[in-house]
Amino acid sequence: MPDPELRSDAARNRELLLAVATRLFAAAGTEPSLRAIAREAGVGIATLYRHFPTRESLVDAVYQDQVARLTTGARELAGRLPPAPAMRRWMDLFGDWIATKNGMLDTLLSMIEAGGIAHAQTRAELLMAITTLLDAGRATGDLRIDVTADDIATALIGIFTVAPRPGHEARTGRLLDLLMDGLAPRGGGRGQ
Template identity: 70%
Template sequence: MSSKPRAPRADAARNRERLLEVATRVLASPDTETSMRAIAREAGVGIATLYRHFPTRESLVEAVYSDQVVRLTNGAQDLLAHEAPAIAMRHWMDLFGNWIATKNGMLDTLLTLIESGAVGHAQTRDQLLSAISTILDAGRAAGDLRPDITAEEIAACLIGIFTVAHQSGHAVTAGRLLDILLDGLRPH
């Protein structure tokens, strides 16, 4: 007789969520390779609790990355439920920027995970393109967004914008560039 795995206790689930929340924020800072101990301390848990949930730095980075991809892909539907497609697209672009920023303090670990195959780069790309397509399709149907733009083109623009905007000493802000991109996505 097989038994179902038990759901985590409420306090364990809260601790895991708190650790993910703190790790996401800390890893988004410009500091590189923040210590696991600092993440546990800021989350208000002991280091043993952190290691119980995430036995290695890699497992924590993978969990943060996966959590952010889910939030980003689900964000497209959530935004469309409350906003016109063009506005949903602009807000989703901000979510994408936040997702990109999360990579600052975990880039080396994330690259190692991608190289090892532990994180599927192609799968993430497909999920993100699907989220963009969801908003694009709704925008086309509503007449808010141009019908001749592809999700791949928007993704390329976003990567370019966040690459340029995050260069130190660059006077252009990402928000301004995103507004210009959105203007270009509207029908003429």
């Protein structure tokens, strides 16, 4: 029978590697080396390879983790905040995801081209997350009823293209606040 302490240690190492890789991908202009990720996590390269035998397996794990954070984040935010602040906070999560994606873009694009990542599935999951927040805002009259999840996704991609993070946080924040102003009902009516 495997030692439970070894299993929990391995699980902690995996989570640590994911967290460090996410942080380094988000902060990097270019993809960091696997050795740099292992070193930053305080583990040996063999430990990294035991959990993630290839760069692609690490990128896939980080990517899937970030998508899961966005989808569960939408539900959690909708459950504890009014709709408009929940949407605005979720936009920040989306920005974190974009920054992380940008730090692993070369590998990610190769994986998408090879069919290793189902881009259409990810898009559907993200649009559903936005719809969760939009539906809550429409129900309370806090968000316009004529805006679609695709409208918001497109606007967010535009914002994070012209003001990528890291480095442009103040500008990004202003642009996201402007987007939120545009999502408010017009003319004082509920959800117009």
